[in-house]
Amino acid sequence: MSDERDTVLVVDDEERLADLFATWLQSSWHVKTAYDGQTALNELDDSVSVVLLDRRMPGLSGDEVLDKIREQGTDCRVVMITAVDPDFDIIEMGFDDYLVKPISKDELLDIVDRVSDRADYDASLQEYFSLTSKKALLEAEKSERELAANAEYQDLTEQVAQLRERVDQQREDVLADHDDFVGEFERFNTEQ
Numbered sequence: 001m002s003d004e005r006d007t008v009l010v011v012d013d014e015e016r017l018a019d020l021f022a023t024w025l026q027s028s029w030h031v032k033t034a035y036d037g038q039t040a041l042n043e044l045d046d047s048v049s050v051v052l053l054d055r056r057m058p059g060l061s062g063d064e065v066l067d068k069i070r071e072q073g074t075d076c077r078v079v080m081i082t083a084v085d086p087d088f089d090i091i092e093m094g095f096d097d098y099l100v101k102p103i104s105k106d107e108l109l110d111i112v113d114r115v116s117d118r119a120d121y122d123a124s125l126q127e128y129f130s131l132t133s134k135k136a137l138l139e140a141e142k143s144e145r146e147l148a149a150n151a152e153y154q155d156l157t158e159q160v161a162q163l164r165e166r167v168d169q170q171r172e173d174v175l176a177d178h179d180d181f182v183g184e185f186e187r188f189n190t191e192q
Contacts, residue, residue: 011040012054055082077115
C-alpha cells in the first residue's frame, strides 16, 4: 500500500456480498464496508480513493449516494457494481466505471486497480475514461438501431471524440516537452 489514500469503500445492502468483496480486496487495500447509503456517506473521508457502489439500495440509493459524493467534491473514483442493466440514464451519471453483477474476484481487483491508477491523471483524461466506459457499456447493451436513435448517445459519442483529440494533443505536448528536456540534459552533460 503506497499511501494513506489506499482505502476502498464497499457499499452494498447485500451484506454477504459486500463482505465477500471486502475479503477479496483486503490483501491489497484498506477496506471499509457500508450496508446502506447513509452509512457510506458517513464512512467517506479523505482516505477513500475508490468507492464500489451498489445502485439499488433501500433508503439512499446508489444513484443518490453518487450525486452526494460528487456534490461534496470528494476526490475519489466511483465504480457502480450493480445488477441493474445500464440504460441511457448512465450518460449523465458521475461514476468512473460500471460493472454488472455477477462479477469475479479478478474483475473486481482489476477494476479497482484501473480506476485507482486514473486518480493520477489530469481531469480531461479522467473524464475521457469515464465517458469511454459509458460508451462501451451502452454499445454492449444496446442495438445499433437504439444507439443511432438516441440523441444523448450521439452527444456522448461527440464528447468522446472531442476529448480524444484533447488527450492526444496533451500526450503530444508532454512527449515534446520530454524530448526538449532530454535534449537540454544531454547538451548540458556533454558541455561538462
